[in-house]
Amino acid sequence: MESKKQRVVVVGASPKPERYSNRAVRMLVEHGHDVVPINPVESTIEGLPVTPKLELLSGHVDTVTVYVSAKISTAMEDAIAKLQPDRVIFNPGAENPTLRETLNAKGIETEEACTLVLLSTNQF
Secondary structure, three states: OOOOEEEEEOOOOOOOOHHHHHHHHHHHOOOOOOOEEEEEOOOOEEEEEOOOOOOOOOOOOOEEEEEEOHHHHOOHHHHHHHHHHOOEEEOOOOOOOOHHHHHHHHEOOOOOOHHHHHHHOOOO
């Protein structure tokens, strides 16, 4: 089962190859998705141009996958809601029940899951 190409925003993308957020960027690209890394200080990650903050994005976003702490993601609540992504994935260690509830109330689907596992098992 091949999933359709998605525009995926990786919040907390890291330039360090050993980090899960970096592995997610690489694996999403391998699966043919349009990947937008978000990082406030890097200019490129895995050869992709980096957007420093969510507020600078426009256009449709299929999935936001979160790799930052609840404290950081809570500060992004308005920016995520404004993007109106089809879903937000909170990866292990990035769980944020309060933000999840808020986004769900605004009609945005959320899940606590590992992007790498979802991709590996064709459930992305």
